[in-house]
Amino acid sequence: MPTSVRVLAWPRNSSFADHGLTAKDMASAEPAVCKPFKKHTATCTYRIRTTAADVESSPRGVWHVAVLATARNGTTTLDTRAADFLVK
DSSP, rough: OOEEEEEEETTSSSSHHHHOTTTGGGGGEEEEEEEEEEEEEEEEOOOOOOOOOHHHHHEEEEEEEEEHHEEEEEEEEEEEEEEEEEEE
16 A cells, blocks of 8 residues: 555646656645555545636646655655546
8 A cells, every 4th residue: 555645637738748747746746545445455535625716717628637656665656647637
């Protein structure tokens, strides 16, 4: 089971698209909540609260979700495009 999972949603046209997202960028990302699922796996969920003003000011178009997982032994895995979604 991971000791830490951090999640960051970022618009396709952000500066991350130009220079790439790094583990250092993820240091201040929101944490996910993880619960054991089986002996060596976990289910992690991430929820963010938004206001109508947040939605109105958000860039339209494709967004990516980046995930940084840290294992008990300290190794990390970064997936900069773990999921995508569309803001209309």
